[in-house]
Amino acid sequence: MELKYKSIGNYIHLIDNRNTDLECTKLVGLTVEKKFIPSVANIIGTDLSKYKVIKKNQFACSLMQVSRDGKMPVAMFREDSAIMSPAYPMFEVNDEKELMPEYLEMYLSRSEFDREAVFYAIGGVRGSLEWSDFCDMQLPVPPIEEQRRIVSEYQTVEHRISNNEALIQKLEETAQAIYHHTFVEGIDEENLPEGWRKGKLGEIVLFKVGGDRPAVYSETLTNDCTVPIYSNGINKKGLYGYTNKAVVKDDSFTISARGNVGTCFLRRKPYCGIVRLISVIPCKSNLLYYLYFYLSSMNLQGDGSAQSQITVPQLEDEDVIIPNSTTLTKFQDEMTVVTNYIEDTECENSHLRTLLSLLTSKLS
Structure with a gap:
């Protein structure tokens, strides 16, 4: 079947409904990943009557910095209503019997659409996309x-x-509950169960500090680079890229030494850790999950006035209860x-x- 391509502008129109009656107080924003999220903006003293109201099956987008970000943030709202900054252009489908909003959202989520949007974006620092250029982009309409x-x-x-x-x-909540029931509830540190004792982390753990980025490096998985590289980030559990040689081959977990200080992730496959990341390798295999939950719940704080940082000597000296x-x-x-x-x-x-x-x- 040959699809007809028509301009997106033939099927949509701008909307601008303001929160004049102040009935809506739920404030949302739009991410570059094309997702609506609760806004963290401080709105104390803000005149919310000037904010735009978005309703179910309506779209919001951002036309600024499209070239810089490599994407056009745009998404269809799925809840009843919310308010957004007046800076967001909003639009809706003219006739849902001709074009389904859900189908349009699918099309706008494509990486090919983003590449085309970047191509049309205005050059310069901001790399904005004009509304008219967006409307002129072609859409296949079956x-x-x-x-x-x-x-x-x-x-x-x-x-x-x-x-x-x-x-x-x-499942994650269940794991936390089992840990809490086994090692926290009813445990008196002064009267530990038989075979339990107090000690230091350095007694039962080998710490390995992350190094520089490997010379052999790829942003994506390739035939030559299959070993994951992890950093102190939290998106995708800190996945930074791939290399050809593992530095840590044992089951372990990592702790972010700077930035997201104290964040822990299990690592059950060989990997390479880079700077600002500390690998925690238990001396005995049955310590892995216990120590992972133990350190994850400790709310570790780093040292240093300029930027908080956890060090290996600090971790080695941490008190720990060692069960039987x-x-x-x-x-x-x-x-x-x-x-x-x-x-x-x-x-x-x-x-x-x-x-x-x-x-x-x-x-x-």
Whole structure:
């Protein structure tokens, strides 16, 4: 079937509904990843009557800095209503019998759309996209029945991803509850259970400080670079890139030494850590999950006046309760089952997101 391409502007129009009655107080923003998020802006003393109201199936976008960011932030709102900064242009579909808002959102989420938007963006520091140029961009418009089929397929995959994310959250909460029940509830530090003792982290852990970025480096997974490189970031669990040689091969976890100080992530496959990241390698395998939860809950604070930083000597001197081997092994076995389930579900979601990209790529 040959698709008809028409200008996006033929199917949408700008809207500008203000919060004049002050009925709406939920403030949201729009990220470069095309997601609505609760705004953290301080609105004390702000005249909210000047803010724009966005409602279900309406769109908000940002036309500024498109060239710099390499993306055009744009998304369809799915809740009842919220308010946004007047700086966001908002629009809606003229006739949903001709163009489904959900289909339009799918098209605007494509990486190919972003590349075209960047091409049309004005040069210079801000690299803005004019509204007229956005409206002139071409959109393939199949019959409404075909749009419904495409949207249904897409939403089925989205729903599975959402369910998986909810399952992962429940599993993580379950793991926390088991840890708290086993090692926190009813434990008196002055009268420890039989076989438990107090010690220092340095007795039971090997710490390895991250080095410089490896000479062999790739931003993406390649045939030569298959070993993940981790930094102190939190997005994608600190994934920085890939290299060809692992520095840490044992099951371990990492702690951010600077920036996101104290943030911990499990690392159960060989990897390479770089600066501002400390690898925590337990001396015995049954200590892995216990120490991971123990240090994650400690709210570690760094030293230094200019910028907070955790050091290896500081960690080595931290007090720790060391349970008996039987308790540690039982907890290790339970957490291994939970973690395997989480990782399998995360892997499934990764494949499902690839499927979403394939579905949107077929729209052109």
